[in-house]
Amino acid sequence: MQRKSLWGSYKALSPKTRVTLGVSGMIFATAGMYLADLIEQQKPATEIEKLQLEMLSPIVVVDHQSKK
Incomplete structure (x- = not known):
């Protein structure tokens, strides 16, 4: 018996x-x-939690040189 794929x-x-x-x-x-x-409205993030989140996913700017 052959097993079927998920699809x-x-x-x-x-x-x-x-x-x-x-x-x-x-x-x-x-x-x-x-x-x-709804949960986020009832229990908003504290400033410490916002800083921790920002440290986990920092914004990084990448400059690209134009190709000529």
């Missing part, structure tokens, strides 16, 4: 099941974004 297993599902999976994923992602915003 092959997905394509083997009925169209209704694939639509249900897609819509469920979109609902899950939307709920996650909404809840993240």
